[in-house]
Amino acid sequence: METRQEAVTGTIGCAAAALGTLVGIAAWLPYGRKGLFGAFEGETNADVFWLGLPVMALSGAATALTVLAAVRGRWRRALGLAAATAGLAAFGYAFDVLAAPQALQDCGPPC
Template sequence: METRQDAVTGTIGCAAAVLGALAGIAVWLPYGRRSLSGAFEGETAPVVFLLGLPVMALGGATAALAVLAAARRRRRLAAGLAAATAALAAFGYAFDVLAAPQALQDCGSPC
C-alpha cells in the first residue's frame, strides 16, 4: 500500500524531471532557432532539431533526477542517472547537437 510520503516523493520526482527537461529545452532553444530559421540563403540544419531537442530534453531530465536522487541519498540510483546524463552528453557532443547552420560556423568577421 502506497503511503502519502511515497506519493509526495513521486510528485517531486515528476516535477524535477519536467523542470529538468524544460531547462534542457531552454538551453537548446537559441541553437535550434538559428538552425531552423537558416543563416545564409535559407540554409537550415534540421538534424539539430531532430537530435538536439530530444537529447537536451532527456539530458535535462536525467540530470535533474540525478540531483534529486543524490539529495535523497540514493547513491546507486544517482550514479546510474549521472552515467546516463554523461552518455547523453557524449552522444550530443559526438553528433554536435548544439551546432549552428554551417554558414554561421564558417562565416568570418562580417557575420
C-alpha cells in the same frame, strides 16, 4: 502513511523531471533558433531539431533526477543517472547536436 509519502516523493520526482526538461529545452532554444530560422541564404540544419532537442530535453530530465536522487541519499541511483547524463552528453558532442548551420560556421567574422 507510507503510501502517502511515496506519492509525495513520486510527485516531487515528476516535477523535478518536468522542470529539468524545461531547462534543457530553454538551453537548446538559442541554438535551435539559429539552426532552424537564422541561417545564411536560407540554409537550415534540421539535425539541430531532430537530435538537439531530444538530447537536451532528456539530459535536463536526467540531471534533475540525478540531483534529486543525490539529495535523497540514493547513491546508486544517482550514479546510474549521472552515467546516463554523461552518455547523453557524449552522444551530443559526438553528433554535434548544437551545431549552427554550416553557412554560419564558414562565413567568418562578418556574420
